[in-house]
Amino acid sequence: MIEIKVPELAESITEGTIAEWTVKTGDAIEKGETIAELETDKVNVEIKSDFSGVIQELLAEPGDNVVVGQVIAKLGEEGASAASDAAPKEEAPKAEEAPKAEPAKEATPAPAAEEKKVSKSRTVASPAARKKARELGIDLDEVSFRDPMGRVRVEDVEAHNQTKNAPKAAEKPAASPSKPAAAAPAQDDTRVERIKMSRRRQTIAKRLVEAQHTAAMLTTFNEVDMTAVMDVRNRRKDAFFKKNGVKLGFMSFFTKAVIGALKSFPLLNAEIQGDEILLKKFYDIGVAVSTEEGLVVPVVRDADKLSFAGIEKEIGELGKKARDNSLGLKDLQGGTFTITNGGIFGSLYSTPILNTPQVGILGMHTIQRRPVVVDDNDTVEVRPMMYIALSYDHRIVDGKDAVQFLVRVKQLLEDPEDLLLEG
Structure with a gap:
């Protein structure tokens, strides 16, 4: 019997949650075939078998937490599986005293369950949608989707659940008039929904709290006239x-x-390690991306060596991978400074939280046309303006440097020629 274990994932990841099994007991698999999807703190990882054989036993359920090195499945040789399958068939004639109805009951659920699993595997759905469907007991094949690519998302599952439960909700008031006192608790139950946080959401929550407890975080603001960039x-x-x-x-x-700006103020491209400051002389820029499972920060490596087109392509590819839940661990590790754009959601003003152990994060916001004074003659014009915010770790970055860093960003954006020379 061969044991399949949770593989080594990354130095910082020691456990995960079984998101779903892609095989079932009795399935014959080949070496390198994916048998399960594991949800970790950062990304979802496919667990592949290092051997060929037949699945004898699955030792964890979807939603169970497992650690690196833990045995999660047992694999046998194909011949052994065939022998074990034959055993029940030989014993069936001997069980003459057993009612004939019992074998029939045993025989019917297996094909039905098998058929259901096969049909489910054909449904294209995000891991979050699959998890939500499991929690609500919904068959994904029954869910209508709006995605033009045919992918079922969380909101589709929730909409299906509301439609499915609508008739039941309508029946409840009819039974309640005779017992008004008992109606209140039942009504309260329907007004509250308890949802288990995903592993990634728990990690996001933990890291945000740690950032506020660990760093001496402060935020400074400025505004940028976006006229030149837009032109x-x-x-x-x-x-x-x-x-x-x-x-x-x-x-x-x-x-x-x-x-x-980082080249002029290198302490914002650093981190604290014990009683030492680690200055980084490379520029791996994290770009925050919003997904169904929460905010992730994939990293554009050596961004200083990329052209404008290179940066746009890299950000586009990382954003697509984030939304498709196909980011790898290498896409998320490291990073020396982060940029987050709340403006795409309409945010006018915010204070971004540090992506520790980084000591700086720049917040972009929505562009809003406002009257501003544009010259020494107090001429007022309506210009496209954006508020920008820099949150920084005051333990190693002084307020003067933080303010001047943000002023430098403003100057470079308001004079694209200077930006090209600086880049």
Whole structure:
């Protein structure tokens, strides 16, 4: 009998949660075939078998926590499985005293359950949607989806559940008039839903609290006149797309501006290790991306060596992988500084929380047209303005440096030629 164990994942990851099994007991599998999906603190990982054979036993249920090295399944040789399958068939004729109805009962559920699992495997759904469906006892094949690619998402499962339970909710008031006193608790139960936090959400919550408890976090603000950047984008966007096959967005400008400012204020590209400061002379910029499971921060490696097009392509690919839940651990590890853009959701002003152990994070916000004074003659014009925020660890970054860092970012964005020279 061969034992299948949870493999080594990464130095910082020692456990995970079984999101779903992709095989069942009795299935014949090949070496390298995926047998389960494991949800970790950072990404979902496929567990593959190192051997060929037949699944004899699954030792964990979906939703169970497992640790690295733990045995989660047992694998036997195909011949052994066939022999074990034959045994019950030989014993059946001997059981003459047993009622004939019993074998029939045993025979019917197996194909039905098998058929259900096969149909489920054909449904394309996000891990979050599969987990929600398991919690609510919903067959994913019955769920209608709105995704043009045919992918079932969490909101589809929730909408199906509401539709499914609507008739039951309508029946409850009819039974309650005779017992008004007992109606109150039942009504309260329907107004509260208890949802178990996913492992990733628990990790996000833990890290955010740790950041606030560990770092001496402070935030400083400024505003940027986006006229020059928007002018460059409007003039160059078509030629840029034709040449590079990717749109010219704001993130490449901000990434270049941040790198230019980090070169002038290197303590914001550092971290604290014990009583030492670790200065990083490379620029791996984390870009926060919102997903169904929560915020993740994939990293653009050596962003200072990339062109505007290179940065846009890398951010686009990482964003797609994040939304498809296909980020690898290497996509998330490291990072020297982070940029987060709350403006895509309409945020006007916010204080971003540090992505520890980094000591700096830049917050972008929505662009809003506002009247501003544009010259020494007090001329007022309506300009596209953006508030930017820098949260920093005051233990090693002084307020003066933080303010000047943000001013440098502002200067580089308001003068794209200077930004190109600096980049």
